[in-house]
Amino acid sequence: MPKKVPSQALEVKDSISVGAVTTGKPLRADARRNRELILDVATKVFATEGLDVPIDEIANRAGIGIGTVYRHFPTKEELIEAVVFSFKQRLIEKASEMLEQNDPGQAFFNFLSLIVREGTGNKALIAALSRSGADIQRPLSGISLNFQNVLGELLNRAQQAGSVRSDIQVTDLTAILFSVLRTLEHNDDSGLSERILSVVCDGLRGRC
Amino acid sequence: MPKKVPSQALEVKDSISVGAVTTGKPLRADARRNRELILDVATKVFATEGLDVPIDEIANRAGIGIGTVYRHFPTKEELIEAVVFSFKQRLIEKASEMLEQNDPGQAFFNFLSLIVREGTGNKALIAALSRSGADIQRPLSGISLNFQNVLGELLNRAQQAGSVRSDIQVTDLTAILFSVLRTLEHNDDSGLSERILSVVCDGLRGRC
Amino acid sequence: MPKKVPSQALEVKDSISVGAVTTGKPLRADARRNRELILDVATKVFATEGLDVPIDEIANRAGIGIGTVYRHFPTKEELIEAVVFSFKQRLIEKASEMLEQNDPGQAFFNFLSLIVREGTGNKALIAALSRSGADIQRPLSGISLNFQNVLGELLNRAQQAGSVRSDIQVTDLTAILFSVLRTLEHNDDSGLSERILSVVCDGLRGRC
Amino acid sequence: MPKKVPSQALEVKDSISVGAVTTGKPLRADARRNRELILDVATKVFATEGLDVPIDEIANRAGIGIGTVYRHFPTKEELIEAVVFSFKQRLIEKASEMLEQNDPGQAFFNFLSLIVREGTGNKALIAALSRSGADIQRPLSGISLNFQNVLGELLNRAQQAGSVRSDIQVTDLTAILFSVLRTLEHNDDSGLSERILSVVCDGLRGRC
DNA sequence: TATGAATGAGCATTCATTCAT
DNA sequence: AATGAATGAATGCTCATTCAT
Numbered sequence: 001m002p003k004k005v006p007s008q009a010l011e012v013k014d015s016i017s018v019g020a021v022t023t024g025k026p027l028r029a030d031a032r033r034n035r036e037l038i039l040d041v042a043t044k045v046f047a048t049e050g051l052d053v054p055i056d057e058i059a060n061r062a063g064i065g066i067g068t069v070y071r072h073f074p075t076k077e078e079l080i081e082a083v084v085f086s087f088k089q090r091l092i093e094k095a096s097e098m099l100e101q102n103d104p105g106q107a108f109f110n111f112l113s114l115i116v117r118e119g120t121g122n123k124a125l126i127a128a129l130s131r132s133g134a135d136i137q138r139p140l141s142g143i144s145l146n147f148q149n150v151l152g153e154l155l156n157r158a159q160q161a162g163s164v165r166s167d168i169q170v171t172d173l174t175a176i177l178f179s180v181l182r183t184l185e186h187n188d189d190s191g192l193s194e195r196i197l198s199v200v201c202d203g204l205r206g207r208c
Numbered sequence: 209m210p211k212k213v214p215s216q217a218l219e220v221k222d223s224i225s226v227g228a229v230t231t232g233k234p235l236r237a238d239a240r241r242n243r244e245l246i247l248d249v250a251t252k253v254f255a256t257e258g259l260d261v262p263i264d265e266i267a268n269r270a271g272i273g274i275g276t277v278y279r280h281f282p283t284k285e286e287l288i289e290a291v292v293f294s295f296k297q298r299l300i301e302k303a304s305e306m307l308e309q310n311d312p313g314q315a316f317f318n319f320l321s322l323i324v325r326e327g328t329g330n331k332a333l334i335a336a337l338s339r340s341g342a343d344i345q346r347p348l349s350g351i352s353l354n355f356q357n358v359l360g361e362l363l364n365r366a367q368q369a370g371s372v373r374s375d376i377q378v379t380d381l382t383a384i385l386f387s388v389l390r391t392l393e394h395n396d397d398s399g400l401s402e403r404i405l406s407v408v409c410d411g412l413r414g415r416c
Numbered sequence: 417m418p419k420k421v422p423s424q425a426l427e428v429k430d431s432i433s434v435g436a437v438t439t440g441k442p443l444r445a446d447a448r449r450n451r452e453l454i455l456d457v458a459t460k461v462f463a464t465e466g467l468d469v470p471i472d473e474i475a476n477r478a479g480i481g482i483g484t485v486y487r488h489f490p491t492k493e494e495l496i497e498a499v500v501f502s503f504k505q506r507l508i509e510k511a512s513e514m515l516e517q518n519d520p521g522q523a524f525f526n527f528l529s530l531i532v533r534e535g536t537g538n539k540a541l542i543a544a545l546s547r548s549g550a551d552i553q554r555p556l557s558g559i560s561l562n563f564q565n566v567l568g569e570l571l572n573r574a575q576q577a578g579s580v581r582s583d584i585q586v587t588d589l590t591a592i593l594f595s596v597l598r599t600l601e602h603n604d605d606s607g608l609s610e611r612i613l614s615v616v617c618d619g620l621r622g623r624c
Numbered sequence: 625m626p627k628k629v630p631s632q633a634l635e636v637k638d639s640i641s642v643g644a645v646t647t648g649k650p651l652r653a654d655a656r657r658n659r660e661l662i663l664d665v666a667t668k669v670f671a672t673e674g675l676d677v678p679i680d681e682i683a684n685r686a687g688i689g690i691g692t693v694y695r696h697f698p699t700k701e702e703l704i705e706a707v708v709f710s711f712k713q714r715l716i717e718k719a720s721e722m723l724e725q726n727d728p729g730q731a732f733f734n735f736l737s738l739i740v741r742e743g744t745g746n747k748a749l750i751a752a753l754s755r756s757g758a759d760i761q762r763p764l765s766g767i768s769l770n771f772q773n774v775l776g777e778l779l780n781r782a783q784q785a786g787s788v789r790s791d792i793q794v795t796d797l798t799a800i801l802f803s804v805l806r807t808l809e810h811n812d813d814s815g816l817s818e819r820i821l822s823v824v825c826d827g828l829r830g831r832c
Numbered sequence: 833t834a835t836g837a838a839t840g841a842g843c844a845t846t847c848a849t850t851c852a853t
Numbered sequence: 854a855a856t857g858a859a860t861g862a863a864t865g866c867t868c869a870t871t872c873a874t
Contacts, residue, residue, distance in 0.1 A: 030854080030855095031854070031855095034854090034855085054846080054847055054848080055847080055848065055849090056847075056848095059856095059857090064855075064856080065855060065856035065857050066848095066849090066856080066857065066858095067850090067851090067854090067855060067856050067857060067858095068854080068855055068856070068857095070848090070849070070850085071854070071855075074849090075848085075849085076847095076848065076849090165407075167403060167406075168403060168407070169403075171400070172400060172403050172404060172407075175391045175400060175404065176391065176404060176407065178391060179387040179388055179391030179404075180387050183383045183384070183386055183387035192379070192380060192383060195375060195376065195377075195380050196380065196383060196384060196387070198411075199373075199376070199380075199384065199408065199411035199412055200407065200408075200411055201411070202410065202411040202413075202414060203406075203407035203408055203409070203410040203411025203412075204407055204411075205410075206410060236835090236836075236837070236873095236874070237874085238837070238838090238873075238874075239836085239837055239838090242837080242838085262863075262864055262865080263864080263865070263866085264863095264864080264865090272838075272839085273838055273839040273840055274839080274840065274865095274866085275837095275838060275839050275840065275866095275867085275868085276837075276838050276839070278865090278866065278867080279836095279837065279838075279839095280837095282866090283865085283866085284864095284865065284866090446833085446834095447833075447834095450833095450834085470867080470868055470869080471868080471869070471870090472868075472869095475835095475836090480834075480835080481834060481835035481836050482835080482836060482837095482869095482870090483833090483834060483835050483836060483837095483871090483872090484833080484834055484835070484836095486869090486870070486871085487833075487834075490870090491869085491870085492868095492869065492870090581823075583819060583822075584819060584823070585819075587816070588816060588819050588820060588823075591807045591808075591816060591820065592807065592820060592823065594807060595803040595804060595807030595820075596803050598802075598803060598807075599799045599800070599802055599803035608795070608796060608799060611791060611792065611793075611796050612796065612799060612800060612803070614827075615789075615792070615796075615800065615824065615827035615828055616823065616824075616827055617827070618826065618827040618829075618830060619822075619823035619824055619825070619826040619827025619828075620823055620827075621826075622826060652852095652853075652856090652857075652858070653853085654852075654853080654858070654859090655857085655858055655859090658858080658859085678842075678843055678844080679843080679844070679845090680842095680843080680844095683861095688859075688860085689859055689860040689861055690844095690845090690860080690861065691845095691846085691847085691858090691859060691860050691861060692858075692859050692860070694844090694845070694846080695857095695858065695859075695860095696858095698845090699844085699845085700843095700844065700845090834874105835873100835874080836872105836873100836874095837871105837872090837873080837874095838870105838871080838872080838873090839868105839869100839870085839871075839872095840868100840869105840870100841867105841868100841869100842866105842867085842868090842869105843865105843866090843867085844864105844865095844866095845863100845864085845865095846862105846863085846864085847860105847861100847862095847863090848860100848861105848862100848863105849859100849860085849861100850858105850859080850860075851857105851858090851859080851860095852856100852857100852858085852859090853855105853856080853857095853858095
């Protein structure tokens with residue numbers, strides 16, 4: 001039985017080329033701390049205020065210099081991607097957990113529900129995902145590919161169990177998910193989330 | 209037998225003065241031409257490149273001076289709204305036509321289908337709907353209200369005819385539409401559109 | 417005994433080259449009317465809001481087109497000068513009246529008092545005068561010369577009567593006047609006007 | 625025997641952070657140099673060309689980027705105020721020195737004389753004073769209040785010594801000073817300055 | 833002549849990114 | 854490594870002036 005991935009996704013920083021330069025060296029302790037700090041703050045700030053927040057703002061709220069932010073993430077774009085990365089990482093963990101469940105249909109719909117719950121009102125998740133996820137044509141790599149894989153796994157099982165209509169593909173699903181999240185971007189009315197989720201789930205079950 | 213839509217929803221002003229000041233005077237021939245030119249260009253540009261395109265760009269592509277754009281639309285915001293206005297206007301017209309149809313369910317789903325078809329890859333349309341769909345709390349006015357009214361009419365009839373689940377509200381619907389459009393923003397793959405539309409429609413019919 | 421100049425200073429329009437093109441032809445009736453209208457509005461608007469008011473504003477308030485304003489005053493600068501012109505014209509009239517008085521000292525100080533009273537809170541008078549009047553080196557011509565002449569006349573007589581210290585020159589005086597007016601630009605507190613006027617008058621009488 | 629000015633008026637902050645945010649940290653060497661450079665250039669440029677000079681111009685003349693100007697003074701207004709600040713600061717120092725003199729009347733008139741000398745042809749100084757002198761209603765704060773305090777001190781003593789008429793108030797005085805400076809704005813003819821100063825001083829002594 | 837539409841240089845301000853300390 | 858100062862392209866908007874109707 002697979003152990004749970006540590007929820008903080010810490011082992012990322014140097015082996016995978018997200019942000020910073022990809023040297024083989026592990027980061028110094030303080031640097032690693034800063035990297036995480038930036039990521040945390042950025043995640044929070046992006047989540048609440050959207051991606052238009054200037055880098056200065058993030059540096060300030062993190063209590064560090066702009067230069068430091070840029071040292072870790074040479075580009076705003078890369079910072080955003082790193083944030084997305086963490087999100088996807090978290091979602092992947094959750095998905096893995098769900099895969100353990102017995103009922104494939106249940107697992108699948110639970111996951112959808114989870115995403116909707118996490119994403120409601122989270123501007124960063126949405127805006128960020130919409131960048132890397134909405135463009136379906138683009139071939140995926142790294143984390144996004146992983147994410148898609150787990151999602152596909154969940155989907156397949158549910159389809160094989162007859163809980164989800166069979167003509168749907170993973171890419172359709174991601175598209176739908178991102179789209180729903182975006183809708184909830186400005187609305188934290190949970191009633192709305194529920195109803196939309198319900199519509200989507202019913203729709204995925206297929207015509208009666 | 210379907211009644212005609214309440215005239216309130218239909219008598220959208222059709223001649224002049226959207227954005228800018230609403231004087232009674234019709235625009236001079238050349239001004240009207242320019243106004244429409246700007247609107248056309250803006251619509252296209254916004255649709256393809258998003259709302260961040262600078263006004264200069266629009267002016268250039270239209271082959272006119274910046275000042276002219278600002279004469280017609282004193283604010284970028286107003287230009288956007290004018291673009292949105294046209295879109296909603298078109299959709300309202302279509303919706304009105306659909307209301308003539310005998311089968312309320314058919315009418316409703318046809319309209320959804322229409323919107324999806326028109327909206328695929330069209331950022332401006334998405335922005336348009338996002339105004340009435342994204343921020344649900346904000347009370348609507350003018351064209352957006354009209355749009356919501358026609359949509360509500362279509363929805364109600366379909367619900368009374370039992371073609372659509374009854375817990376759905378107009379605002380949910382706009383949210384969903386918006387959501388779907390957003391998804392199709394970067395994807396003109398028609399297969400995707402079809403499947404998503406299908407999922408949404410099935411979902412709206414309700415659990416079997 | 418000289419008749420009073422008509423207070424509206426109408427005979428200006430074509431013989432003196434202020435504003436418009438200096439053709440010999442008198443203006444058509446409606447043109448003349450417009451010219452005066454513009455001047456009136458500009459005077460009032462400049463007086464209350466300062467010289468930064470856009471020409472559009474003036475045209476609008478006058479209920480005519482911008483083009484018309486520009487036809488009469490090819491440049492904003494010229495419109496301003498025309499406004500100044502009227503002011504000076506009025507002051508010249510008044511000064512002429514004062515010259516009729518028996519007591520030269522009285523006449524002189526009355527005139528100062530008049531200017532202060534008229535100028536208090538009148539942004540246009542002040543800003544305008546400060547343009548054409550504050551630069552003392554520049555040789556005067558036209559109306560400004562006239563103005564200076566009358567003022568000089570008042571001054572001379574008062575000096576000869578021993579009511580004003582003799583080292584003061586007309587240019588000093590205009591400078592002082594403009595300066596006082598500017599001070600009162602933003603203050604309509606009449607107490608202040610009084611005291612400043614009093615200081616200046618006492619100062620002009622000379623050391624006791 | 626003249627007491628020292630109340631320390632409140634003197635302890636103007638002298639090191640850093642005028643305009644911008646007032647953090648406790650001293651500026652880095654290069655930053656301080658730039659800040660002063662900007663201030664110098666701005667002072668000179670404002671003084672000679674008025675406050676309408678674009679920020680670009682100032683940046684160019686200082687040989688630095690626009691952004692740098694904005695880093696130090698987030699707003700044009702703040703830059704202007706900083707310039708004003710320096711001026712008033714200098715004047716306050718001078719005034720404090722004068723307060724040391726034995727003869728209160730002498731001290732007072734010397735200060736006036738100083739201001740006139742410094743202010744002749746200096747648009748920035750004029751703007752500076754105009755902040756505290758032009759709009760008398762507005763309650764003062766910070767440096768302007770300090771300035772007014774020292775000036776008031778000088779005035780009071782001179783009045784108590786019988787050298788200045790007693791109906792004059794500090795605000796009248798600033799107004800007058802402002803007024804005189806405005807007059808000298810475009811004129812560096814020292815004869816003019818002298819005569820005007822003389823008139824004002826005599827006027828302030830009061831009717832004989 | 834009158835009108836007001838068109839023009840575009842000009843300006844304040846922001847922000848991602850680079851670089852000296 | 855960290856810092857934060859410097860940079861300057863980019864952007865929304867204004868307004869004097871010109872010109873077609």
